[in-house]
Amino acid sequence: MLSETDFIANSISSDIYQGIFTWSAPSNIALVKYWGKKQDQIPANPSISFTLNNCKTITKLGFSKRHFDKLSENNSTFSFDLLFEGKPKEEFKPKIQKFFERIEKYCPYLKNYHFTIDTQNTFPHSSGIASSASGMAALAMNIMSLEKELNPEMSADFFYKKASFLARLGSGSACRSIKGAVVAWGEHQEIKESSNLFGVAFSPELHSVFHNYQDTILLVDKGEKQVSSTVGHDLMHNHPFAEQRFLQAPQNLSKLKLVLENGNLDEFIKIVESEALTLHAMMMTSMPYFILMKPNTLEILNKIWKYRNETKIPVCFTLDAGANVHVLYPEQYKNETLQFIKDELVGYCQNGQYICDEIGFGSQLILEN
The missing domain is CATH 3.30.230.10 (Ribosomal Protein S5; domain 2)
Incomplete structure (x- = not known):
């Protein structure tokens, strides 16, 4: 070591x-x-x-x-x-x-x-x-x-x-x-x-399902964050839920390791979306508390849930420490997912901007x- x-x-x-x-x-x-x-x-x-x-x-x-x-x-x-x-x-x-x-x-x-x-x-x-x-x-x-x-x-x-x-x-x-x-x-x-x-x-x-996995980044808010990531990290020192979070993360990593090997996308979605929301929950429950999501962020999340429930296409989201949404999905569903993004999600992006990316x-x- x-x-x-x-x-x-x-x-x-x-x-x-x-x-x-x-x-x-x-x-x-x-x-x-x-x-x-x-x-x-x-x-x-x-x-x-x-x-x-x-x-x-x-x-x-x-x-x-x-x-x-x-x-x-x-x-x-x-x-x-x-x-x-x-x-x-x-x-x-x-x-x-x-x-x-x-x-x-x-x-x-x-x-x-x-x-x-x-x-x-x-x-x-x-x-x-x-x-x-x-x-x-x-x-x-x-x-x-x-x-x-x-x-x-x-x-x-x-x-x-x-x-x-x-x-x-x-x-x-x-x-x-x-x-x-x-x-x-x-x-x-x-x-x-x-x-x-x-x-x-x-x-x-x-697992092969993660080869060329797609990430379409929806640029919801391009302004400077009101609370920097450095400040956000520091607020975990006296956070009331820090101890539980620091136990949860390695447990989720163990679960995700198995998923990355076996390709279980239902489990992948649960872990990844839960992790994204937990990150923002930590921000909302720190002292001082803050919210980096925007109303349009929440609209997009609800649209993704609705689309997934209706189509059974395994599209999910993760979030960074900001308002933007990363839409994750297998390459085989690229055409229909991009169409969904153009039809229903682009309107929530600042100036209609989004970036198509994939695993590198x-x-x-x-x-x-």
């Missing part, structure tokens, strides 16, 4: 003066939710997610060795420029600065380089889709590509585990966007090699021509 100290890059066996890497990393949507965390981005309960395919961040990392003048300059600061869609984005820099500060212990070479971070999303900015997970995952992959150049003997297994470990320190759920179609994060006795420090790909055979496979290195 790897510990935090195993991720400290103690020795550099090679050197590199400049270069560019580009990685894409996807968003993910949790099926069993993580809500509440301990110090250093450690989850209060295990979670498991579908990796998405189309909603992703693409980040190019340029780097060059810094030359220090002993009289006028020292290497006590991080040096980086941040571009979003090719243009400087100063308001994003504090988050990257904080990320570098958190990971410096494990990547002590960072201050030796000046970085140019150029990032973009394949989904609309301010769409209500969280970009912190995909963004931090893509940046972590680029940093690990640099570290791989500095330590060429690094194994592929360690490369991906440390990338997930670093991504987690930027945004907890980012550790689930590194590798795998289905990724578990948090210690669980039935998940092989599971860890609080990084995400692990679901290792049993995924994690981060990818983009090779420059």
